[in-house]
Amino acid sequence: MAQYRYFRLNDDGFTGKGSVMLNELSATEAASAIAKGEITSEQFVRACLGRIAERDGLLKAWAFLDPDLALSQARARDAAEERLGPLHGVPVGVKDIIDTADMPTGMNSPIYDGYRPRNDAACVALMRKAGAVILGKTVTVEFAGMAPPPTRNPHNPDHTPGGSSSGSAAAVADFHVPAAFGTQTAGSVHRPAAYCGIVGWKPSFDHFNIHGVRAAAQSLDTLGLLTRSVDDAELLGAVLVGREAELGAQPPRPPVIGLCRTHLWQQAKPESVEAVEEACDRLGQAGAEIREFPLPEDFAALSDARNLVSNYERARATSWEFFTHPELLSPQLHASVERGLSVDYRDYAAAIAHAYDCRARLNPLMEGVDALIAPVAEGEAPEGLEATGDHAFVGFWNLLHVPSFALPTAAGPNGLPVGIHLVGAFGNDIALAKTARWVMDRIGKQA
């Protein structure tokens, strides 16, 4: 870890250019360095705050950041007689739809401006118990919905970072913090991960506890992680579910990978098609067995089914805000709730039934296949901040409840990151992480 030698911190900790390298440590590296006494949590947090001070005026990744509060947590970790857990002293960013007892949770809505929940979300409490420092709250799309946030893509500020976990992805990609929480109802972890060139982990539905996370659509909402490495996702994920992290763990043999073009293949831009095909070529050369993996034809209906389920459930989850503060909702969300409240219940029930049926059929189909590779987004991040891009390539998978990673493996015509989607069978999160590591070791691009 040669980069430590470059570490030099100004007294105020917020402007030192010498701190650039330290903030680039991964969560795994930082946890290890803190445990060994090579650095303190305060030094690492100061380095992160310094990077944020330099960059966030432009990028707008943070919805709430109190440097004193972050540093006081770090100093408490440094002063602790015992290491609390595997994340001792490591800062983590929290999407601003996730409750925090000591910071506001604004949800990017004027209705919750300055709102301070009574309690931490389960995921935040578990992070703290493992020693993490809750650095601050990252910008979310309004209620993790559709209105565009002010956040910019760190690779090119004229492009969207994707959404709705916009701030988490931009902050991690730009080395403000090594890891952050995101949530996904359609593509809100993977699209920003892909657009920002980092790792997104959307685990199996209900894999992580979601108590204290603002609901969007209850049968779809999944808590996920944005990191710059598979190991960091593993490190935090293991804490959340209560097991030992298997850092660096490899699959028992080169994986069997299904090339899954999906019903949306014709809508993918050349850079996404190339990213998928090139990944399969290179992984095949590296020893993976690549098979074509067509989905059953009726899985194409999952795209419309997801959108209908999401509209229907979101309208109900947002009903108090819609009925009592309609003028404070964005026009996009207001229209979405209106649509969702008018969805015919029988259409909703039919969509749910189709999802249950497809879920039950997918795991048997995936027997003998370690993972599928599919497009994760239409292409690289679109220009402009007026929209956060298309979630279609991830959305229908989300209705299937399967675990998946967004992995940065390529670049597009504008030099922006392009990723692939690595999908596992329901419940196979641990094995999928090993396959993802194997893939990243061979074809991953560093952020």
Next chain:
Amino acid sequence: MAQYRYFRLNDDGFTGKGSVMLNELSATEAASAIAKGEITSEQFVRACLGRIAERDGLLKAWAFLDPDLALSQARARDAAEERLGPLHGVPVGVKDIIDTADMPTGMNSPIYDGYRPRNDAACVALMRKAGAVILGKTVTVEFAGMAPPPTRNPHNPDHTPGGSSSGSAAAVADFHVPAAFGTQTAGSVHRPAAYCGIVGWKPSFDHFNIHGVRAAAQSLDTLGLLTRSVDDAELLGAVLVGREAELGAQPPRPPVIGLCRTHLWQQAKPESVEAVEEACDRLGQAGAEIREFPLPEDFAALSDARNLVSNYERARATSWEFFTHPELLSPQLHASVERGLSVDYRDYAAAIAHAYDCRARLNPLMEGVDALIAPVAEGEAPEGLEATGDHAFVGFWNLLHVPSFALPTAAGPNGLPVGIHLVGAFGNDIALAKTARWVMDRIGKQA
């Protein structure tokens, strides 16, 4: 509706014995009488408040009740130029783990004493939009867990009303309010419904929106309804999912009913065995086709699986309270969280996988069967308030996500109510309600 003629209200509205009859109206009857101008919402709410004033010193069904706030809602309904919706003017009770913007949500925990959420839960907002009056908050077991509440059974105050929706069941059974929300993670809707002799509806998992309902165990928690008739459950349930209520709707032909003794049959007390067998006899005489319906043998493992899943998930959902306020948790909950945090993740994952597998197999097995009849509780409500009874007879079904009704059909050796459990295939809530109505019309006992 001859009982109206007995209506007489004292000026203060809280002690008039003459109000007894009016508060016994069902939600369906009250909604109709208010719509026709036969009674006002204020009169009905005053009658309910009068009954509560008479009885709640003994029963302790209510955690929060502000008569002025309830009456001001009722008067606003009476003054409205247009009927808001199908529940216009009808009071509803809300279990005190469900968020209300205008009343505290205490969760029967000193940690949340006086806690006032920012927003209404989705189910509360949807009730208000349909014209309902939120009467007050009903006593819950601490975080819908296991510590016994002070609530008493209206049929015999020396017996438990069951839990964790204790106050909702007691209040509805004792004519304080025609309908109330409950939630079920193991048997928290159906056990109190059965013990108190009323109707419980635990719909398919995720059938009702659960945003704003305090989480216990996310893959099990289901919002349900406690009423005195199937029509009232249908009336409120239709509002929640956004469809027309099918009041009085009957199945197209006498139902095919599976007699499902379950792996727990030997543990059922004679009154529960008799209730199930007698229900099948009488319904068979009434034209139903009764078949033995044995569950596959490996479904017996669902009991342990549910308990493990519940422990594991509840520990995480209660982690902030456990880490920050351990001394304010009941000894029962504290021990449960400790156990849950030590559950091996792989055991949890195996339990979830078994549940997915059984869910996928149950619906095909139920083809051609309209409903199953099974025991809903070990027997009638046990004596004493130190425990709320055993949830085993309902718990494993809850892990299957299937819809079910608790229906009052019998009485036990102490003269207390005994119910049956009517279980449908996943997603078949509307058809199951029709079967439940058919059953109640033939063998139901009035509360």
